[in-house]
Amino acid sequence: MTNSRKTSFQDVRDEVIRRIQDREWPQGTLLPTEFELAEEFGCARATVNRAMRELAERGIVDRKRKSGTRVAVAPVKQAVFEIAVVRHTIEETNATYRYALVQRTLATAPDWLAAQLNLPDRARALQVKCMHYADNRPFQFENRWINVDAVPDVLEADFASLGPNEWLLERVPFTDAEIGLTSVAADASLSEFLAIPLATPVLQLDRTTWFQGQPVTYVRMSYHPGYRMSTRY
């Protein structure tokens, strides 16, 4: 016997998905109530609820009390990019990871950074520039500013062998982040570190992170040309 002793919420979920995909329930259709579906599938209402809640989270259906559940009209597609530590990204491709510190400077935060992070006047920031290599080929250039007030310990970190990203993750797990993706032309510095011609198009990811409302760090990560950030959904 197959392992279908009970009607599971996954059975309900998958069958509803099938009916939607097969146009048995076209866009905008009002679905049966949870009670009716529970009867049809011969299961408890909670089981149907579990299945439908998942569909609602995925944006496949819209649910409203009293109104009922409808097949979503314009499903908002979401692409989930996993932002992992660079080292993991590299090691996943079976390449050898190498880290190199380029510069570590303590200074008062420049105006634009103070504005970006909403820092008080004359706040101190630690700037860290470093490189990440895959099989000894330049993979990513990292340019980071760390809010010293938020992470006083950072003054004792030399970042000689461990990158600031991994260092921070171990100590100050952030609660909020803002990410941006742009395309920029390599300037003189970038072209040297990434070993590419001047003005080569480069994918640049910038991120600002906060811990419980306090700004922690701002970072710009520039990838080697040809890097493709990808995902499925």
Add this chain to the structure above:
Amino acid sequence: MTNSRKTSFQDVRDEVIRRIQDREWPQGTLLPTEFELAEEFGCARATVNRAMRELAERGIVDRKRKSGTRVAVAPVKQAVFEIAVVRHTIEETNATYRYALVQRTLATAPDWLAAQLNLPDRARALQVKCMHYADNRPFQFENRWINVDAVPDVLEADFASLGPNEWLLERVPFTDAEIGLTSVAADASLSEFLAIPLATPVLQLDRTTWFQGQPVTYVRMSYHPGYRMSTRY
């Protein structure tokens, strides 16, 4: 009185998050069992389960049968980019959207496309090039190929006033998609359409979509310089 008549799964979830953020339960800590937490919070185990399942989905904790629940060590942060229809992206900024068809060509699929979409030999593909403007300024250039076998109706669509993206979404909701983001230099065609100098860095999003295993369309969307794809998490 506040509406806290019962211990809700949200209370449990938020309290657990607090303890993790406040380092009461540092990374790697083994959490109490569901039964113990249920006792502590004075609620049913199912309630605790609901809360913990949500944290597991967010990657905040790792759960394993028998082993128990642990605070995730290197929380894999996920960035969710909403891939909306261009028109919505533009109208959200209160700009006026304008669409223009550039080219519509029916031909046999070129080899590279056949390979990309896994099409049979000599399959027909409809190529559609078009522009999306925001307040009459070039916003995005779209270059798309549509698998005619998957969407025969497409031959009757002229795409004169409605873009292929919106047309397809109404008819062939895809089930799977693969997305990539790269940075490219504007070629001659792109520099004309986007009104930018040759070789300007441009953010390019490419996407292949399938409907129940059958390839539907492949599209490259090139954004105007300065476009920043962003999100929070």
Add this chain to the structure above:
DNA sequence: GAGTGGTCTAGACCACCGC
């Protein structure tokens, strides 16, 4: 084998919202 999470049930009450 035994401990832990995963799921299901049957019933209950509540919250929202359209009528």
Add this chain to the structure above:
DNA sequence: CGGTGGTCTAGACCACTCT
């Protein structure tokens, strides 16, 4: 007001996996 989804409970059995 009444219908629908949202959630909680108490108990049960199952499935995975560590020892």
